Amino acid sequence: MGERERRPLDEDRKEKKRMSTNTIAVAMSGGVDSSVVAALLRAEGHPLIGLTMQLWNQRRLAGREGMPETVTGRCCSLDDVYDARRVAETIGIPYYVVNHEERFEKEVVRPFVEEYLSGRTPIPCSLCNNHLKFDQLLVVSRQIGAHKVATGHYARVEFDEISSRWLLKRPVDQAKDQTYFLFGLTQEQLSHTLFPLGGMTKLEVRELARQFGLVIAEKPDSQEICFVPGGDYKAFIDAYLVEQGDALPDTAGDLVTTDGKVVGEHAGIHNFTVGQRKGLGVATGSPLYVIQIKGDARQVVVGEDKDLYSRTLLTHRNNLISVETLDRPMRVLVKIRHRHAGAMAMIESSGAGAIRVTFDEPQRAVTPGQAAVFYDGDVVVGGGWIA
Amino acid sequence: MHRVYLDNSATTPLFPEVLEAMRPYFIDRFGNASSIHHHGQETRAAVEAARESVAALIGCRASEVVFTSGGTESDNLGIFGVLRPGDHLITSTVEHHAVLNAAKHLEASGCEVTYIRVDGRGMVDPEHARQALRPNTKLISLMMANNETGVLQPIAEIAMIAADADVYLHTDAVQAAGKLPLRVSEVACDLLTISGHKIHGPQGTGALYVRKGVTVEPMIYGGRHERSRRAGTENVPGIVGLGRAAALAQAGFERGEAKRLGELRDRLEQGILASVEAAHINGLGAPRLPNITNISFDGIEAESLVIALDLKGLAVSTGAACSSGAIEPSHVLLAMGLRSEQAKASIRFSLGKQNTKEDVDFALSLVPETVARLRQLSPLWGKESVVR
Numbered sequence: 099m100g101e102r103e104r105r106p107l108d109e110d111r112k113e114k115k116r117m118s119t120n121t122i123a124v125a126m127s128g129g130v131d132s133s134v135v136a137a138l139l140r141a142e143g144h145p146l147i148g149l150t151m152q153l154w155n156q157r158r159l160a161g162r163e164g165m166p167e168t169v170t171g172r173c174c175s176l177d178d179v180y181d182a183r184r185v186a187e188t189i190g191i192p193y194y195v196v197n198h199e200e201r202f203e204k205e206v207v208r209p210f211v212e213e214y215l216s217g218r219t220p221i222p223c224s225l226c227n228n229h230l231k232f233d234q235l236l237v238v239s240r241q242i243g244a245h246k247v248a249t250g251h252y253a254r255v256e257f258d259e260i261s262s263r264w265l266l267k268r269p270v271d272q273a274k275d276q277t278y279f280l281f282g283l284t285q286e287q288l289s290h291t292l293f294p295l296g297g298m299t300k301l302e303v304r305e306l307a308r309q310f311g312l313v314i315a316e317k318p319d320s321q322e323i324c325f326v327p328g329g330d331y332k333a334f335i336d337a338y339l340v341e342q343g344d345a346l347p348d349t350a351g352d353l354v355t356t357d358g359k360v361v362g363e364h365a366g367i368h369n370f371t372v373g374q375r376k377g378l379g380v381a382t383g384s385p386l387y388v389i390q391i392k393g394d395a396r397q398v399v400v401g402e403d404k405d406l407y408s409r410t411l412l413t414h415r416n417n418l419i420s421v422e423t424l425d426r427p428m429r430v431l432v433k434i435r436h437r438h439a440g441a442m443a444m445i446e447s448s449g450a451g452a453i454r455v456t457f458d459e460p461q462r463a464v465t466p467g468q469a470a471v472f473y474d475g476d477v478v479v480g481g482g483w484i485a
Numbered sequence: 486m487h488r489v490y491l492d493n494s495a496t497t498p499l500f501p502e503v504l505e506a507m508r509p510y511f512i513d514r515f516g517n518a519s520s521i522h523h524h525g526q527e528t529r530a531a532v533e534a535a536r537e538s539v540a541a542l543i544g545c546r547a548s549e550v551v552f553t554s555g556g557t558e559s560d561n562l563g564i565f566g567v568l569r570p571g572d573h574l575i576t577s578t579v580e581h582h583a584v585l586n587a588a589k590h591l592e593a594s595g596c597e598v599t600y601i602r603v604d605g606r607g608m609v610d611p612e613h614a615r616q617a618l619r620p621n622t623k624l625i626s627l628m629m630a631n632n633e634t635g636v637l638q639p640i641a642e643i644a645m646i647a648a649d650a651d652v653y654l655h656t657d658a659v660q661a662a663g664k665l666p667l668r669v670s671e672v673a674c675d676l677l678t679i680s681g682h683k684i685h686g687p688q689g690t691g692a693l694y695v696r697k698g699v700t701v702e703p704m705i706y707g708g709r710h711e712r713s714r715r716a717g718t719e720n721v722p723g724i725v726g727l728g729r730a731a732a733l734a735q736a737g738f739e740r741g742e743a744k745r746l747g748e749l750r751d752r753l754e755q756g757i758l759a760s761v762e763a764a765h766i767n768g769l770g771a772p773r774l775p776n777i778t779n780i781s782f783d784g785i786e787a788e789s790l791v792i793a794l795d796l797k798g799l800a801v802s803t804g805a806a807c808s809s810g811a812i813e814p815s816h817v818l819l820a821m822g823l824r825s826e827q828a829k830a831s832i833r834f835s836l837g838k839q840n841t842k843e844d845v846d847f848a849l850s851l852v853p854e855t856v857a858r859l860r861q862l863s864p865l866w867g868k869e870s871v872v873r
Contacts, residue, residue: 147796194792197812238786241859242793 121145122292123239124248125231126185126193128178130317131250133185134303135294137310139248140189147244148186148193150179151235153202153226154325159341164333181314188312198234205229207325211335214368215347217391218467221279221436222323228282236290246290251276254296254476255288258420264288266419266478271299278436281471281481282417332369351396353380356389356405367391370398373406373463391466407460413453413470413482420479424453430472430479432457434464445472445479453482488798489844493683493837494632494660494777495802499726500685500838506729507687510722518719519708528721535728539692542731543658543677544668551693551701551714552724556659556680557583558704559693562715563655563676564588564626566701570595572623577601577609577638578820580628581657585816588626597621606771607636607821615646624653629661629672633804633817633833634768635777637661644673653699659683659691663734664743664774675699679731681723685838686730690723737838746836747775749845753834754778756849761856767818767831776836779804781823784866785859787832788812793855799848801834826865 124136126148140146156175159165179195186193206225213220231249239247252274254267264285268275283291295303307315322329353362362380364370369377374388378400387406390399411434418424427446432455433439441457448454455470464484471481490498510531516524518532533547540547553559560583568574568591576588578600588598599617601609614625625647630637640656647654655676658667663684669677676699681690695701695714707716757764763783782790787803791812794801804815818828834848860866 147792192796194795196788196792237862237864238789238792241786241789241862243796 121147121244122246122248123147123149123235123242123244124191125235125250126150126182127250127320128181128185128314128317129250129320130304130307130312130314131252131295133182133250133312133314134306134310135248135250136185136191137189137312138294138306139292140191141310146191147239147242148182148191149235149239150182150193150195151202151230152179152195152197152199153230154199154207156325156327159334159337160327162337162340164330165337166327181317184313189310196235196238198230201234202226202230202325207338211338213467214331214335215349217349217367217370217393219371219465220467221469222325223279224282224469227279232283232287232291236287240290246292248292248294250295251280251293252295252300253277253280253293255291255293257289261420263420263422267296268473268476268478269293269296269298274300277473277478278433278469278471278481281419281469281478283419284417285419288419335368349393349396351398353378353398353400356399356401361400364398367393367396367398372465403462406462408464409457409460411455411464411470412448412485413455414451414485416451416453416480416482418480420474420477424480428472428474428479430474433471433473434461434484435468440473452485486798487847488800489840489847490800491834491836491840491844491848492800492802493840494635494833494835496682496688497685497837498839499682499687500730500733502733503686503726503729507722507726510725514721518721519710528719531725531728532719532721535724535731538728538732538735539679542662542667542735543679543694544670545694546697548712549669549694549697551695551711552719552727553691553693553715554689554720555691556581556657556678556683557691559678559680559691560584560626560655560657561587562693562701562704563678563695564591564624565704566695566714567624567653567655567676567699568596569623571621573597573599573619573621575599575601575614575617575622575625575627575652577603577627579603579607579631579633579636579817580626581632581659584626584628584657603820605822607631607634607768607817608771609638609643611639611642611646614643615650618646618650618652622650622652624655626655626657628657629667629677630658630665630774630777631768631817632660633777633815634771634779634821635660635774635835636768637665637772637774640672640674647675648673660774660777663738664746664776666738669694669696676701681727681730684730684734687723687726690720690727692727742838743775746838746840749836749840749842750775750778750834752842753836753845753848754780756845757852760849760853764856767821767823777833778835779818779831779833781818781827781831782856782859783827783830784863785830785856786863786865787830789859790832790855793859794851797851797855799851801832801848803829803831804833 122144126132206222210220210222236247252269253276256265258265268277326334349366352360353364354360370388372388378386386400389401389405424447427444431440432443441461443455443457445453445455466484468484469481470484472479514527516528518528536547536550539550564587592598601613603609627638627643629640644654653675656674657678659680662679675696677694679692682688701714703714705716710716765781767779803812814825814828
């Protein structure tokens with residue numbers, strides 16, 4: 099078989115060489131952004147391979163207590179794979195689904211559950227970026243002959259000649275800025291990464307999707323955590339632990355005031371996040387907020403709005419991008435959650451690999467488990483996990 | 486791009502002779518085989534001639550052949566057709582999903598099922614089948630040859646156990662057909678499944694052998710087609726194609742095609758073992774089909790290897806894919822005792838009648854360098870000693 103299709107060998111060789119020097123793997127979710135990335139790069143003439151990561155079986159917990167019976171149109175759902183495949187067919191590129199469910203569960207889902215059970219508020223998207231999209235997917239992409247991975251993130255990556263470092267920068271469309279979730283990327287990872295949407299606005303991207311005739315042009319953006327259908331993370335944690343055969347650890351305890359007075363009880367610390375006001379079950383004159391969650395003592399500390407403000411925080415498991423080390427204090431803008439506008443602060447090394455952040459003005463609801471990401475203008479200096 | 490197809494256990498290319506045989510039945514000879522007029526007679530004759538070809542391939546009477554939509558339907562009909570709530574089924578842990586998931590459904594609807602295990606080579610021990618027998622055992626369903634490893638099961642011994650116990654025996658011979666001598670009288674089975682597209686016939690065609698005297702309840706009700714065992718107007722072009730493919734398979738078998746495939750398979754295996762370290766043949770030591778080899782390459786993900794080879798023009802596969810197309814660790818290899826990472830490092834090469842020595846050499850020119858590249862970039866390889 100194949101005789102009819104056989105071409106002169108030198109042509110085959112040329113094609114092989116072309117494939118090996120500029121082939122790009124596109125991480126395709128089936129959404130508008132990554133589909134436009136694929137179409138754009140195709141139009142520019144790059145040899146492409148479309149890849150979709152199968153990360154989580156959406157049917158796994160479906161129908162368990164508190165979980166929706168059916169799930170459609172979510173990340174890793176069959177609908178999304180179908181969409182990605184259709185786009186790959188439309189633009190004419192080879193396309194494959196790669197199964198990373200085991201690793202996703204180990205590196206993202208389990209830590210997500212454990213963080214909540216320890217009284218912290220995790221960011222699974224950053225873990226997924228660090229351990230899956232820009233790690234495992236990059237390995238697979240290089241193994242199958244691609245040299246770079248392109249994704250639909252709104253961010254820019256550039257090589258800086260002066261510092262000889264790869265820089266992660268904010269995108270043109272500030273409203274879609276996803277750099278907060280990308281602070282963990284290493285120099286090695288950035289050197290193999292392309293963010294073709296960094297110079298565009300979402301409106302332009304949608305318009306391009308229409309112009310390219312992509313079937314997903316009008317598909318709504320995804321917002322929630324991809325593996326938590328309906329966004330009810332408490333129901334997810336319960337259903338996951340039941341599935342795993344672990345009884346939900348008893349993390350019930352006391353509600354205490356900032357000066358240690360017990361004012362009530364709570365059913366489990368994973369139901370709370372710093373700054374939360376609703377669902378405390380305590381009636382007092384002035385509004386009460388969660389100020390702190392003490393995992394070891396199973397205590398939820400409540401107080402007034404003014405108690406939520408703090409001027410300093412410590413980060414650990416840091417990753418620096420624009421600088422190799424933090425030799426001396428540096429003045430930066432710090433974001434302490436994705437939707438935080440950012441606040442000016444000094445950052446400095448604080449021993450044992452930690453970084454101390456000292457804000458000019460106290461910041462509201464500094465939340466352990468979230469990331470603090472440092473910016474110098476558009477450039478991401480680095481970031482770390484809030485202790 | 487030069488492309489070589491070594492995934493013939495998934496499907497085979499249609500032989501041109503088969504297409505030629507089918508062609509008139511799409512256009513000129515369009516009659517409904519149940520019609521009494523000329524047009525019906527014409528297609529009825531073609532259907533019955535095809536039935537005789539299939540009967541000749543497996544050594545049964547034409548009246549014992551039921552045409553279906555393929556291997557899956559044949560397996561389902563063979564199993565659901567004889568079992569009733571309260572009955573007991575014996576099958577194995579390495580069956581095709583057409584049998585395994587049918588068995589799971591039976592469990593949920595009032596039948597008992599015993600899944601007998603396999604040894605490290607992938608074979609069942611007939612003694613385990615004997616031990617699994619119960620007073621209400623009605624059927625043993627055991628594949629003749631495994632679709633992932635090519636390992637043959639001791640069907641003849643199982644047949645004796647079934648006969649002694651007076652229970653029916655069904656065998657899925659989808660992979661074995663055309664590669665092994667298939668005389669149902671010698672196999673002594675009551676039900677046997679074959680599929681058209683695994684023997685260079687059309688997709689969407691298959692047959693179930695139902696021994697005379699065995700009653701199968703239909704799954705599809707309607708007219709009295711296929712002697713009331715499978716209702717619905719016959720897929721005449723498909724059946725004609727299946728018949729022609731069966732005749733070609735028979736002729737090829739008599740010509741020594743199985744021996745030729747075996748030599749190609751051995752060339753492939755020896756070539757890979759000689760040029761790739763830490764490669765292991767799964768099912769080694771068991772009798773195997775001549776055209777399948779399943780090889781583990783320590784320290785790699787088979788998923789990446791399949792993609793990398795496909796991008797270079799070589800089509801191979803891993804055993805199983807989930808509905809998204811992503812690869813899952815093979816239940817067959819896990820049942821043989823492989824660890825999850827070994828199962829996920831395994832590739833199936835399956836040869837077909839169109840394959841040549843050059844095809845095998847093309848594979849041998851790609852596999853070693855591709856495995857080496859994967860290992861070079863693999864976090865699993867070389868960081869710790871891979872113990873097997």
